[in-house]
Amino acid sequence: MTTTRTTRITRTTRLSAEVRDAMRAVGAAARKGLGDPALAELVMIRASQLNRCAFCLDMHLELARKNGETEARLDQLPAWEEAPDRFTGRExxxxxxxxxxxxxxGGTSRTESGGGFVPDAVYEEAARHFTEPELAHLIGVITTVNGWNRIMVSRRIEPGGPAWT
Structure with a gap:
């Protein structure tokens, strides 16, 4: 009888204190300028779902719940487009x-669907719901969480794991 073992690879590369502090500062500034903590958490959860970052997903789901987000909305977040009554136009x-x-x-041009650019219609719809400064901060929140997702996924940090070591 042959026994096989599955070994989980743990990556121990430490996160630079300078990078960590800079990322924290950018994230805090973006969230503060957006002014809507509940919306920021929804955005960070959705990006973390797309990036398959279990650490960030776990953390932001917990924060959203602590801030009063409902389980019904969190359950529907992966299919938000199909749940129009659960989310506001702004969300x-x-x-x-x-x-x-x-x-x-995707493709290489601005007009091509999935062309590596944010489609004009998506940006214009966001601009209808957010002031120019809010939109800049929203993009900052999205960009920062994507950065954190990539850091945590590349280091294979598990939910509840030691993020800063």
Whole structure:
């Protein structure tokens, strides 16, 4: 009888204190300027779902619950487009922008669907719901969480794991 073992690879590369502190500062500034902590958490959860970052997903789901987000909305977040009654127009615009910024793949032109650019219609819809400064901060939140997702996924940090070591 042959026994096989599955070994989980643990990556121990430490996160630079300077990078960690800079990322924290950018994230805090972006969230503060957006001014809507509940929306920021929805955005960070959705990006973390798309990036398959279990650590960030676990953390932001917990924060969203602590801030009063309902389980019904969190359950529907992966299919937010199919649940129009669960999310406001502002939230839907932010989630569409989150997906567009997070998944920059595809063709090579601005007009081509999935062309590596945020589609004009997605950006324009977000601009209808957010002031120019809010939109800049929203993009900052999206960009920062994507950066954190990539750091945690590349280091294979598990939910509840030691993020800063």
């Amino acid at each position: 839907r615009a932010a989630l569409a922008l989150t997906e567009a910024v997070t998944v920059l793949t």
